[in-house]
Amino acid sequence: MQRALITSLLLLVTSSPAGAGAEAQGARTEQPNIVLLIADDLGWVDVSTGRTNLGKGSKFHQTPNIDRLAEEGMSFTAAYGQQNSAPTRASLMTGQYPPRHGVYTVGTLNEVKPEQRDQQQIAVPAGLRANITSKTVSIAETLGSAGYRSAAIGKVHGFGPATNVSESHGFDLVVASKKKMKSAKGRHHYLARKQAQGRWGFARAGFDRFAEPYTLEYVEANLVPFANGNDPRRLVGTPKHLTDAIADAAIDFIRRNAAADHPFFLEVAFHAVHTPITPRQDLAAKYAGIETADLRHWRPKYAAFVEGLDQSMGRIVAALDDPNGDGDASDGIGRRTLVVFLSDNGGAGGQTKNAPLRGGEGWFLEGGVRVPLIARMPGRIAPGSVSDEGVHVVDFYPTFAELAGAPLPKAKQHALDGESLVPLLMGKASRLRRTAIFWHYPGYLDHRVTPNSIVNARVGDRRYKLTYTYEDGRYRLHDLTDDLSESRDLLSGSPSADHLGVAARLSTDLRRWLRRVRAKFGWVKAINQPVGPPAPIETPPEKPDGA
DSSP: OHHHHHHHHHHHHTOSOTTOHHHHHHHOOSOOEEEEEEESSOOTTSSSOSTTTTTOOOSSOOOHHHHHHHHHSEEEEEEEOOSSHHHHHHHHHHSOOHHHHOOOSSSOSEEOOGGGTTTOSEEOOSOOOSSOOTTSOOHHHHHHTTTOEEEEEEOOTTSOOOOSGGGSTTOSEEEEOOSOSBOTTOOBSSBOEEOGGGOEEOSSGGGGGGOSOOOHHHIIIIIGGGOSSOOGGGGTTSOOBHHHHHHHHHHHHHHHHTTSSSOEEEEEEOOTTSSSOOOOHHHHHHHHTOOOSOTTOOOHHHHHHHHHHHHHHHHHHHHHHSTTOSSOGGGOOGGGEEEEEEESSOOOTTTOOOTTSOOOTTOSSHHHHEEEEEEEOTTTSOTTEEEOSOEEGGGHHHHHHHHHTOOOOOTTTSOOOOOOOHHHHTTSOSSOSOOEEEEEEOSEETTTBOSEEEEEEEETTEEEEEEEETTTTEEEEEETTTOTTOOOOTTSSSOOHHHHHHHHHHHHHHHHHHHHTTOOOOEETTTTEEOOOOOOOOOOOOOOTTO
8 A cells, every 4th residue: 555655646746747947947936945854863962063052063973964054044043843753743744732733742641660650640631642633734735735746755753654645644745764763573674675576675665766775876976975084985785774765765856846837845854863873884984983072972873873864964955956966056946945954852862962951852851852953045044144033843834834825724723833934034033923932741751751831931032941840730940041951940949039020921821822722631640630730820029119
């Protein structure tokens, strides 16, 4: 079924004449192509550019292509996703926070520590979904209403396996890879394997035509131009890496649609740098000979994996600037293509450290939800620009729709939580209308998370984060402007009146948001009663003058 669907959708997407050339381009409107590049578990400081992370980029990992994107576009220093893969991707597709689409996490909301099993206070509510539903109006469907052809290539976690048309959520082409890169039998899915009748393939059939072992011709044409102290020629005859195959599929789509008379939306979701850490051999050899200068980043194989991802992203952007790869950029579509690069969540513990941020993938601390984000569109987005405004992945839905001139769905049919970033991207504004970003998690994630709700908001020229934990009924307030590591709870001890005032304001915003999205809270087992929403914070009465 999967192979038949992919084949039929591929024919649909590529049915426009590839040689339409100037005639097709003349028929095009100002609608930009949109390319969304998503890394998996890449931390805020895992890239070598300092533009996305307040000058705290890695001194060991080398990401020259991501760095170049930052030089050519706008970097965001306070960009956020969810705590792990599925909810971030579901929020990208829907423009909604998890309480609306129901995809809160990967797996279960009741992943508790062994010592919690008998004494946990709050039971997890029903309603967790693995994927968004068919009732959802996805961003691909909204862009499709404006004439876009859409493709999703790679990890489709959070919006379905796309094994039938109803699960494709408006994408004309879905080339889905295996969600898990390690099977129950311990097999790694990052490298192609020889299959029946001597053919090569990956764990998903959609990538089989890109699975042949590396040839000298392939290496010279695709990998040597992006070599950065590594020797790709040593790969000749070895199995293809999935990261390269995902780039191959994306570039194939770009080349087939570059001259078409319709704009396109391309989501490229890499598995790198998710475990098992499986770098390309040439890059592993490079980093084996480099001594780290960064105490946060000490794993040569992980560094090699990061740079493999970076090189594949570089190849995709280069294909936009020169679709047929002949060195003549006159047929380039880069200037009418928005490229957005981000990670789905923070770096995974044990593989990297996210300092100065605390926590990592799975946590709601900054290290788990703050991610690198860059947007590039030559001629429209100022090169080398940086925004410190707080943005969330829910903002991409209205952003893409505005650029495409696509009508948004009616709120009764599909409510949106994000705000368009177009004014920021185009230099028309430095701030959004909204001031706050929200999270709500009504469950347990091993030792990392208990039920909590969070608001992250700009108050004046500072950014505060207020967290409410349901098991102890306690608020915690952090000033992220001065305390990225969330080491000082401003409500502990004897909080100042100013800090109590900020907390009271943010708790009101949080309570209103929870009502608006109809958040679920769970039940208190001991008394079989529902958990209530966060309590309001009372501020002390002002003293009269002269008191």
